[in-house]
Amino acid sequence: MKSFKSMAASLLGSAVLLSAVVSPAIAATPVPVKPAVPVSSPQVKGVVITSKTIQQKTAEYEANITIPVISGLNDKAYEAKLNADLLKQAQDALKERQIMSKQDAIDAKKYGYPMRPHAVDISYKVHSVGKLIAFSVQTYLYTGGAHGMTDVTYYNIANLDKAQNLQLADLFQPGINYHYVLNNLIKQQIQADPEKAELYSFETVADNQPYSFENGNLVIHFTQYEIAAYAAGMPAFAIPPHSYLNLLRSDVKALLQ
Template structure:
């Protein structure tokens, strides 16, 4: 087995970030385009076609009196599994279209109700963006969705994708990472609980018991990062908590094929 230092270097080396290129967007005929595109939070790099995988952006922007949409979704190309790639891109586009359609429907009804019952109409909003984390053997990115429906505040959700770029591609779940016979949830739970305990600013307000088998995760700077949604383990003000697990704490638990993806 490689030394811990070399494994860590491999993990960091695989995290190649690249820029997003705008593509044409679809739009409803009744909507008015915004004057400028809101940039997707994607870091740039000198070589945007590293290891054959390229990510570009599809931008959808609309603004009416009832709602505003600022949507930037990733379009993936260069995966070895073309059928998986096609379905992934179709699913990402459908998700964006569904979120937009829901906002159009709900905001229209809210406008009708506001006139009927005499309360002020607050325009709805949907904001979708993405961030590329790594490309190569592991293609990793996140999609963030912010929704506002007229209440006191909006809600944000994050979805993480960790795709094994193989002849038969797969979007890895947390349970896919570890060898059989290891209680990885026990290990990770204790590490997260210890981090919470050691931070007096959050110890009294976080309510963490256990991670799920499909708990969102990412590999960043050689560490395994466990992500939580709003309200999952803490109040709204805490945002979306994340805990970074150092490589030496989980490396020996990984399946050999997962280690190979990270090198």
């Protein structure tokens, strides 16, 4: 998923602002288990999200994988490709652990150091809002080091005749300087916390910055190491409705109703 896999393999109000304005390779036999993350969030009418689960354990690695399978989208071609991509990403992560953990075991035996079993854990969470089919997929990889690495990919899919995974830049009206608005709101939250102000290094959101809609808020997400040290985890900043709703495109607003 993105550039994370390669990194993981080696190691993880504001009126003023508004006026300024924006086939798998598997060595062991998969054993069906319960989903790692229960799908308890509301399902969008007509759209069903079920789970596909793979669990494996050997002396060299352990895998606990539960990915979403989406059905009921208006755009069937998009739906088929989305499910295929989600499955392939999980299979690739599993295959990589199988290969690397086997090599690590060979090296450990050769050079006389203890073998620490690798791990890959994939789970998901549904955040469905209106006609926006939103969910996140979390991947945790452990490669035998001091700690593992976690990455979360957020999907925000407009369930239209021609479906689209909306990026952050797709949300806002043309001409809106949403970077300015979001950057200042995030900086305000950082400065309000002395610990964050000292440890965080934030400059700007990207056009494809991960985001989600939660409890009415627009939540901007950052990956491990992106704006702070590993100990800070994956920082997230909630932008309240009054600070962003008027900046959204009308068709995006309709998706949220």
